[in-house]
Amino acid sequence: MVHMQNDSSLEPTIIIGSGLAGLCCAFELADKGKRVMVLEAAPYIGGRTANWVEDGMEVESGFHKFLGYYTVLPEILKNAGISMSDMVHWEETTNIRHTEAQGTFGLDPFKAPLKTIAGALGNNDLISPADKASLIPFFTAGFKDYISKPHYLDQYSIKAYAEKYSVSTDAIERLIQPLSSGIFFLPIEEYSAYAFFGLFAPALPRLAKVRIGAFKGGMTDVMTGPLAKAIEDRGGQVLTGKTVSHLLYDNEKVVGVQLEDSSQIYGEQVVVATNIRRAQMLLSEHFHNHEWFQDLLSLDSMPYVTAQFEATEKLADADHTTFGPGTQLGSFSEQSRTTFKRPTGRASIILVDPDSLIDLPDEEVWEITKKSLHEVDLPNVDTMTQYRIIRGKENFYRLAKGNEHKRPKQITPIDGLFLAGDYTDQPLLATMEGAAISGRRAATGILTGRVL
Numbered sequence: 374m375v376h377m378q379n380d381s382s383l384e385p386t387i388i389i390g391s392g393l394a395g396l397c398c399a400f401e402l403a404d405k406g407k408r409v410m411v412l413e414a415a416p417y418i419g420g421r422t423a424n425w426v427e428d429g430m431e432v433e434s435g436f437h438k439f440l441g442y443y444t445v446l447p448e449i450l451k452n453a454g455i456s457m458s459d460m461v462h463w464e465e466t467t468n469i470r471h472t473e474a475q476g477t478f479g480l481d482p483f484k485a486p487l488k489t490i491a492g493a494l495g496n497n498d499l500i501s502p503a504d505k506a507s508l509i510p511f512f513t514a515g516f517k518d519y520i521s522k523p524h525y526l527d528q529y530s531i532k533a534y535a536e537k538y539s540v541s542t543d544a545i546e547r548l549i550q551p552l553s554s555g556i557f558f559l560p561i562e563e564y565s566a567y568a569f570f571g572l573f574a575p576a577l578p579r580l581a582k583v584r585i586g587a588f589k590g591g592m593t594d595v596m597t598g599p600l601a602k603a604i605e606d607r608g609g610q611v612l613t614g615k616t617v618s619h620l621l622y623d624n625e626k627v628v629g630v631q632l633e634d635s636s637q638i639y640g641e642q643v644v645v646a647t648n649i650r651r652a653q654m655l656l657s658e659h660f661h662n663h664e665w666f667q668d669l670l671s672l673d674s675m676p677y678v679t680a681q682f683e684a685t686e687k688l689a690d691a692d693h694t695t696f697g698p699g700t701q702l703g704s705f706s707e708q709s710r711t712t713f714k715r716p717t718g719r720a721s722i723i724l725v726d727p728d729s730l731i732d733l734p735d736e737e738v739w740e741i742t743k744k745s746l747h748e749v750d751l752p753n754v755d756t757m758t759q760y761r762i763i764r765g766k767e768n769f770y771r772l773a774k775g776n777e778h779k780r781p782k783q784i785t786p787i788d789g790l791f792l793a794g795d796y797t798d799q800p801l802l803a804t805m806e807g808a809a810i811s812g813r814r815a816a817t818g819i820l821t822g823r824v825l
């Protein structure tokens with residue numbers, strides 16, 4: 374057994390996982406002069422915000438959008454010297470392509486006011502004025518319940534909640550479905566009403582910032598890689614290919630980690646910043662009987678499935694976020710003008726209902742994707758030259774009804790142990806901003822010595 378280091382005066386804070394939660398936590402600590410060591414299992418940095426080459430094709434973990442009302446992640450990136458304008462291209466419109474009708478919505482009430490107003494008032498083919506009117510009591514009650522009765526709201530699926538407020542069938546299928554399943558994949562019968570309003574509620578006080586950004590490159594290249602570099606510039610270490618297999622627990626304190634190769638590293642604190650299922654596996658070894666961990670250990674996870682392809686023609690005439698309600702398409706975009714500029718055509722697609730797709734062979738998932746793109750009148754998919762199906766089995770906490778109260782705080786009752794990750798308790802759900810908030814909270818706990 375190799376002891377990589379155990380001199381307590383030199384012990385760093387060990388952070389397991391180089392997703393945004395782990396990197397933001399590490400950056401906040403390194404920026405305050407703490408020694409940090411990030412251990413990442415994968416050969417690349419970034420977790421669910423990464424790009425890499427898969428069998429000769431450049432891919433990303435999945436189609437991602439940066440929401441303009443995020444605050445914590447932009448602040449951390451700015452402190453790390455990463456310029457938002459170098460990283461993100463702001464979109465002016467978004468598109469809903471239903472099999473029977475389409476609509477284009479403006480996204481930026483201040484910079485593109487006419488498009489925004491025209492989108493909200495128009496698009497009557499997609500959603501009639503009566504459908505729009507049926508949404509008003511639903512949104513009014515939903516935002517109120519989100520603030521005053523979050524646990525009550527989380528008992529409803531978004532479909533049941535919309536039906537309770539008599540939202541029309543078309544408005545459910547053509548607007549609520551894309552704004553729920555299109556974002557967090559789950560069918561509307563399962564998708565929590567809390568998660569639905571929780572994504573939009575933080576935008577209300579920041580309406581001027583309601584816009585959607587596409588990355589100007591792969592996410593490791595433009596965001597997580599530079600963030601790792603900023604950590605290293607401050608004396609920290611970010612190591613890839615290091616899988617943590619056990620937490621070292623001694624005398625009621627977490628004192629370090631053991632890697633797959635059996636080497637051990639001691640740390641002043643350990644931050645578990647992995648995705649949910651990995652965190653459950655690491656924690657259950659020592660804490661399966663501990664009361665504080667019971668909700669977390671029973672929090673269900675869900676997979677994701679994306680299709681990405683290169684083509685000789687562009688899929689659409691603009692690179693902008695598009696939803697495909699009524700098909701297997703969640704949200705997707707042509708990306709060859711913004712994110713991956715080498716191929717003539719390049720698209721990334723998040724597929725809905727991943728539970729039904731996760732175990733299918735790539736060929737079958739591709740056929741389903743192709744059929745859906747034809748259904749929403751995007752035939753250029755036929756010019757595909759190569760595709761990859763990128764999937765993750767248990768990366769997300771399940772944004773289904775009834776799960777919200779199981780999300781754990783970042784500060785645990787165990788000496789030396791902190792948690793970070795989008796599944797931990799923070800208001801921004803399973804988003805990049807949520808991951809950043811969780812990382813900052815874990816770092817604040819370490820820096821201030823707060824205990825439960």
Ligand SMILES: Cc1cc2nc3c(=O)[nH]c(=O)nc-3n(C[C@H](O)[C@H](O)[C@H](O)COP(=O)(O)OP(=O)(O)OC[C@H]3O[C@@H](n4cnc5c(N)ncnc54)[C@H](O)[C@@H]3O)c2cc1C
Pocket residue numbers: 389390391392393394395412413414415418419420421422434435436437438439440615616617618646647648651677679723765768793794795796802803804805806807808
């Ligand atoms: C397809 C898709 C689309 C998305 N779209 C958006 C979007 O549009 N907007 C948005 O804001 N968010 C989006 N998200 C969500 C966002 O990516 C996540 O919420 C966020 O990146 C989670 O960060 P994290 O650090 O909590 O977890 P992760 O990024 O999953 O990081 C966990 C890390 O831990 C590592 N790890 C696990 N086990 C071990 C171990 N034993 N030892 C060492 N390392 C380990 C993993 O390899 C991984 O790198 C999307 C995610 C996906 C997958």
